Amino acid sequence: MRAVLAGMTVQMALVAVTPFVVIDILLQPLVYGLIVGSQIDRPDVTLMVGIAFFGVWGAVITQGALAVVLERQWRTLEFAVASPTSSGLPLAGKVLAAALNGLLAIPGAWLLIALAWDVPTSVGIGQVAAAIAVGVGGFIGLGMLLVGFLARHRFFAGMLNGLYDVLAVLACLFVPAALLPGVLDSVSWLLGPRWAMEALRVSASGGGGWNELAIGAGASLCAIAVGVAYLMRYENALRRHPEALLL
Amino acid sequence: MIDALARFGVSCVLSYRALFTWLNPYGYLSSRIAFPVFVAVLFALVADGAGRDTIRPIVGGTLLAVALAVCFGMALAVGNERQFGTLSAWLAAPEGLMASLLGKASIHLIDGLIGASLTLTVSAIAFDVSVSPTQALELSVVVATVVLSTLGAATLVAAAVVRWRDTFTPPNLVVQLLMLFSGALVAVEELPFDAAWLSPVLPLTHAVDAGLSVMDGDGLVVGPLLWEVAVGAAWGALGYAALRVTLHRARVHGSLEVS
Numbered sequence: 121m122r123a124v125l126a127g128m129t130v131q132m133a134l135v136a137v138t139p140f141v142v143i144d145i146l147l148q149p150l151v152y153g154l155i156v157g158s159q160i161d162r163p164d165v166t167l168m169v170g171i172a173f174f175g176v177w178g179a180v181i182t183q184g185a186l187a188v189v190l191e192r193q194w195r196t197l198e199f200a201v202a203s204p205t206s207s208g209l210p211l212a213g214k215v216l217a218a219a220l221n222g223l224l225a226i227p228g229a230w231l232l233i234a235l236a237w238d239v240p241t242s243v244g245i246g247q248v249a250a251a252i253a254v255g256v257g258g259f260i261g262l263g264m265l266l267v268g269f270l271a272r273h274r275f276f277a278g279m280l281n282g283l284y285d286v287l288a289v290l291a292c293l294f295v296p297a298a299l300l301p302g303v304l305d306s307v308s309w310l311l312g313p314r315w316a317m318e319a320l321r322v323s324a325s326g327g328g329g330w331n332e333l334a335i336g337a338g339a340s341l342c343a344i345a346v347g348v349a350y351l352m353r354y355e356n357a358l359r360r361h362p363e364a365l366l367l
Numbered sequence: 368m369i370d371a372l373a374r375f376g377v378s379c380v381l382s383y384r385a386l387f388t389w390l391n392p393y394g395y396l397s398s399r400i401a402f403p404v405f406v407a408v409l410f411a412l413v414a415d416g417a418g419r420d421t422i423r424p425i426v427g428g429t430l431l432a433v434a435l436a437v438c439f440g441m442a443l444a445v446g447n448e449r450q451f452g453t454l455s456a457w458l459a460a461p462e463g464l465m466a467s468l469l470g471k472a473s474i475h476l477i478d479g480l481i482g483a484s485l486t487l488t489v490s491a492i493a494f495d496v497s498v499s500p501t502q503a504l505e506l507s508v509v510v511a512t513v514v515l516s517t518l519g520a521a522t523l524v525a526a527a528v529v530r531w532r533d534t535f536t537p538p539n540l541v542v543q544l545l546m547l548f549s550g551a552l553v554a555v556e557e558l559p560f561d562a563a564w565l566s567p568v569l570p571l572t573h574a575v576d577a578g579l580s581v582m583d584g585d586g587l588v589v590g591p592l593l594w595e596v597a598v599g600a601a602w603g604a605l606g607y608a609a610l611r612v613t614l615h616r617a618r619v620h621g622s623l624e625v626s
Contacts, residue, residue: 143536143539143540143543147539147540147543148539148543151543151546151547152546154547154558154559155410155413155546155547155552155553156410156413157559158553158557158558158559159413159414159417159419159553159557160413160416160417161417236559236560237559276391276392276393276394277388277389277391277394278388278389278391278393278394278395278397278398279391279393279394279397279398280397281389281394281397281398281401281402282396282397282398282400282401282402282405283397283401284402285401285402285405285406285408285409286401286405288405288409289405289408289409289412294409294412294413295409295412295413295415295416296416299412299415299416300412301493
């Protein structure tokens with residue numbers, strides 16, 4: 121636990137001195153939110169959470185990837201793998217910190233919608249909090265998978281750039297799942313954030329939405345479990361295939 | 368003349384291969400194909416869900432593909448010169464700054480055209496939008512003007528990259544600005560605040576108007592295209608001046624190679 125917290129603390133300190141993070145967490149999500157909000161009848165909590173999730177995902181991709189890529193670039197990945205403490209733990213902490221950083225988009229999104237349109241109030245606060253927890257959990261699981269993948273395999277510059285918008289579509293952050301074409305819809309079933317967003321949409325239109333939240337919680341927990349297992353085993357993989365330690 | 372052109376061609380290819388670090392199958396596919404295609408798909412889905420016409424995000428996404436390629440390409444081409452410690456050698460070359468900048472941009476412009484074609488094809492198929500051969504030809508003229516106008520904006524991006532020693536923040540800021548205020552993804556008058564004063568001075572805005580006219584069946588409208596080129600030229604002049612000033616300051620302060 122101490123290793124996870126140490127990873128989180130270091131990541132938070134790094135982020136505080138990185139201006140580029142503001143683009144991932146705030147600027148890009150808010151720009152997308154403004155474009156989407158200008159086209160729909162009444163921007164509400166669903167849009168606010170969609171913007172926030174986009175911020176979380178942006179933070180997880182950028183910060184998660186940088187955590188591994190910089191370790192490799194600074195030639196410290198080798199020491200991390202040789203360390204008696206599993207280096208998966210601080211990496212998991214870094215992903216958690218990235219997701220927490222991404223949550224800064226929530227007040228930004230709330231303020232944007234309140235100033236531009238109206239105070240978003242269509243769904244109860246408890247359900248919004250539950251949906252955010254489910255969605256962020258899903259992104260943390262995805263982040264751990266991503267970081268584990270990048271630690272096991274060589275990183276190629278630019279390889280993550282397309283993921284921002286692909287996930288925005290698949291996780292239904294700005295459009296209902298009913299609009300997704302068949303193949304994309306099938307893939308998106310695996311993602312907890314999709315169910316969190318759908319729960320909010322059902323709730324905003326007068327339904328319950330708790331079934332969707334339950335499915336989403338299950339999907340997110342599965343993603344976290346797979347992510348943790350993948351991340352914890354990456355050191356063995358690296359010891360067997362040390363070429364991944366190279367630049 | 369032919370010899371000079373051949374050397375220019377070699378310089379373009381070398382610059383692209385050495386400095387465009389996204390030139391690997393994963394990076395290229397993700398950055399140059401998936402990124403613009405999914406921007407168009409995402410906002411076309413949004414428009415579809417809101418019961419609006421999907422033409423604007425499809426045309427706008429197509430034009431944005433060019434802007435993305437050129438802005439990020441130039442940022443990487445110039446930013447990596449500093450990163451790799453070759454900035455002074457680049458600037459000392461007899462080629463000259465203008466020719467060198469054009470060389471750095473040229474293959475990214477071709478990349479932008481490829482990205483734009485793929486974005487238009489995929490999104491038109493996905494949203495069942497028919498594009499006649501005549502419209503495709505007219506759209507290619509519009510795309511060509513965007514190539515010129517975003518080249519101007521990308522020169523300013525290059526200057527900012529050198530000035531602030533940050534390869535990714537300036538192009539990202541410009542791309543977000545274009546997404547929001549150029550009308551590529553949403554009509555500017557629909558934004559919840561008045562941005563009508565800003566939109567006409569940005570690259571893409573007039574090209575989006577021209578592209579929408581083409582898709583409406585009105586054919587090529589020359590006025591917006593001329594404006595697009597003029598706006599691009601203005602940004603290019605500003606960018607070139609900014610780059611010269613920045614490089615001069617860097618020489619005076621001996622900070623050219625600081626990465």
